[in-house]
Amino acid sequence: MSSLTSALPPAQGTGARIARWGLYLILLLFAAYYLLPLLLMIATSFKSPEEIRTGSLLSLPRDFSLDAWSYAWNRACIGADCRGMAPYFLNSLVIVGPAVIISTLFGALNGYALTKWRFRGANIVFGMILFGSFLPSQVILLPMAQTLGFLGLAGSAGGLILVHVVYGLAFTTLFFRNYYVSIPDDLVKAATIDGAGFFQIFTKIMLPLSLPILVVTIIWQFTQIWNDFLFGASFAAGGAQPVTVALNNLVNTTTGVKQYNVDMAAAMIAGLPTLVVYVLAGKYFIRGLTAGSVKG
Amino acid sequence: MTLQTPSYRPAAGDEAAPGSATPHKAGGLRALAQRHLSKLVVAPSFAAILLFVYGFIVWTVYISFTNSKMLPSYDLVGADAFSKLWRIERWYVAIENLLIFGGLFIGVSLIVGILLAVLLDQRIRGEGVLRTIYLYPMALSFIVTGTAWKWILNPGIGIQQFVRDLGFPGFTFDWIVQQDTAVYTLVIAAVWQSSGFVMALFLAALRGVDQEIIKAAYLDGASLPRIYWGIVLPSVRPVFMSAFVILAHLAVKSYDLVVALTGGGPGYASDLPATFMYEMTFRRNQIAIGSASALMMLATVVAIIVPYLYSELKGGKRV
Numbered sequence A: 001m002s003s004l005t006s007a008l009p010p011a012q013g014t015g016a017r018i019a020r021w022g023l024y025l026i027l028l029l030f031a032a033y034y035l036l037p038l039l040l041m042i043a044t045s046f047k048s049p050e051e052i053r054t055g056s057l058l059s060l061p062r063d064f065s066l067d068a069w070s071y072a073w074n075r076a077c078i079g080a081d082c083r084g085m086a087p088y089f090l091n092s093l094v095i096v097g098p099a100v101i102i103s104t105l106f107g108a109l110n111g112y113a114l115t116k117w118r119f120r121g122a123n124i125v126f127g128m129i130l131f132g133s134f135l136p137s138q139v140i141l142l143p144m145a146q147t148l149g150f151l152g153l154a155g156s157a158g159g160l161i162l163v164h165v166v167y168g169l170a171f172t173t174l175f176f177r178n179y180y181v182s183i184p185d186d187l188v189k190a191a192t193i194d195g196a197g198f199f200q201i202f203t204k205i206m207l208p209l210s211l212p213i214l215v216v217t218i219i220w221q222f223t224q225i226w227n228d229f230l231f232g233a234s235f236a237a238g239g240a241q242p243v244t245v246a247l248n249n250l251v252n253t254t255t256g257v258k259q260y261n262v263d264m265a266a267a268m269i270a271g272l273p274t275l276v277v278y279v280l281a282g283k284y285f286i287r288g289l290t291a292g293s294v295k296g
Numbered sequence B: 001m002t003l004q005t006p007s008y009r010p011a012a013g014d015e016a017a018p019g020s021a022t023p024h025k026a027g028g029l030r031a032l033a034q035r036h037l038s039k040l041v042v043a044p045s046f047a048a049i050l051l052f053v054y055g056f057i058v059w060t061v062y063i064s065f066t067n068s069k070m071l072p073s074y075d076l077v078g079a080d081a082f083s084k085l086w087r088i089e090r091w092y093v094a095i096e097n098l099l100i101f102g103g104l105f106i107g108v109s110l111i112v113g114i115l116l117a118v119l120l121d122q123r124i125r126g127e128g129v130l131r132t133i134y135l136y137p138m139a140l141s142f143i144v145t146g147t148a149w150k151w152i153l154n155p156g157i158g159i160q161q162f163v164r165d166l167g168f169p170g171f172t173f174d175w176i177v178q179q180d181t182a183v184y185t186l187v188i189a190a191v192w193q194s195s196g197f198v199m200a201l202f203l204a205a206l207r208g209v210d211q212e213i214i215k216a217a218y219l220d221g222a223s224l225p226r227i228y229w230g231i232v233l234p235s236v237r238p239v240f241m242s243a244f245v246i247l248a249h250l251a252v253k254s255y256d257l258v259v260a261l262t263g264g265g266p267g268y269a270s271d272l273p274a275t276f277m278y279e280m281t282f283r284r285n286q287i288a289i290g291s292a293s294a295l296m297m298l299a300t301v302v303a304i305i306v307p308y309l310y311s312e313l314k315g316g317k318r319v
Helices: A014-045 A049-054 A067-074 A086-116 A122-131 A138-150 A157-181 A185-193 A198-209 A211-227 A230-235 A243-251 A260-290 B029-064 B080-085 B089-120 B127-139 B142-153 B159-165 B182-206 B211-219 B224-235 B237-253 B256-261 B273-283 B287-318
Strands: none
Touching: A014 A067, A014 A260, A014 B089, A014 B127, A014 B142, A014 B182, A049 A260, A067 A260, A086 A122, A086 A157, A086 A198, A086 A211, A086 A243, A086 B029, A122 A157, A122 B029, A138 A157, A138 A230, A138 B029, A138 B273, A138 B287, A157 A211, A157 A230, A157 B029, A185 A198, A198 B029, A211 A243, A211 A260, A230 A243, A243 A260, A243 B142, A243 B256, A260 B127, A260 B142, A260 B182, B029 B287, B080 B287, B089 B127, B089 B182, B089 B224, B089 B237, B089 B273, B127 B182, B142 B182, B142 B256, B182 B237, B182 B256, B211 B224, B224 B237, B237 B273, B237 B287, B256 B273, B273 B287
């Protein structure tokens, strides 16, 4: 992917140089706009309450302190429960792990079946699954709450895993389907002539070719499920709540003195896993975001 | 939450679809079993989608025609909930806010995203780092970043106080606590979150444009802005459509943003349909009205998505 203008000769002269400086200036100003909230969160989380009161919004912490982080991690009160963010962080891990693995596995199988073993109506089936990715969740909140009640899963991590698997299927199926479409059918044809079966071809031929899309899908699902708030707030009760719901309860509490450094540290704790994944594997995250959105 | 797929080109009558080399034609009985295996593998997912998406939509439609209050009731009473919904002032506030918020959010995100994409396309040093910075908000929950935004926008401790401390005591920026301006703070934060995504979409598209055409125009003496305005942007027209559809359906679904930033306040001045629905269903014991409002949201999303998928389908036939 080279720049569109790389076919053109570089512009010369003073005017061009000024324009170039202006260009960088604009880009850096936008970078500041995007970075401001994150930097504010990081800086504030390392400040003492005293320093927040007296100091400036944008100043760096003078006395670097981890107190707010440790307080937010295991002492802050979320409702009446003063065990900090740690148990909720664990809840999110417990939900995210199985939900990502199961939804990715089904997505891969669906994508494989829908492209390499096409049956009558395969496109309609895919279209109907795909629509799920646009669904406003509000439409299913109430029936889902009732259903989880019938299943005895109300308020539990198991219930949230089920919800995330079901509504993640649209994305995982889309990712794998669009990826497998580009893998030559001849590979599968040759393997069938050699006597390989459906699952053999999947595990021996397709999966080894699937590493990039596996990474894209896992990162996408991890980010979506970790960041979910609506399902967590609707279907998880008390101690089973995911980290985003706990954070919201902590930040929006009206009792006691507002501890901004603790709020910010708690927010960083809740955001760190997806932020780290983004920094380490941003390329794959962006591929997930734009998957299928741009032709060619 | 955001994906759609223009590269998905459903072919009508899929047996005739090119590229569907059907391996099952290669053998006899065994292949027949294999073909059914394929259906069996997709069946659990499809059944789950049928039940949890389409079944639940029907369920919500049913509830919206009952008089359900605190608990769902299954006595049909006609379209009462809908007529009640359209008499609630708060619903009109939510709709009006959605129009203001949606319009500005889509417009400004497109402008900022396209601007950044074009600027980043000028052989910029450190492009990778800048791209990473522009796009990171999409990787974080707004419940997380909203904590910072709430602070920045809080007049007592945020930007307003910061500028006043710099020596401008008259400076006022208190949109978040004012009834008529709170909705604009949602726009500021939403653009911040999503414009990097628009940038990524357009940057990828720009890199797919044929460089020879640009070169030819340049040799003909066209200036760079003219080349972009006249040739490059029109040639990535499909991306406008994709970006619009994604942003529009995100706007309708916006929920975390409001909860984290304004909580719908002051009062309910910055309510959006998603927060209205939650409030009615889970806090005010008006389940039927909540369901009716959820269906309005669904109808809006369908109105955006279906024509788009349809045009994609037509486009697919042409190719």
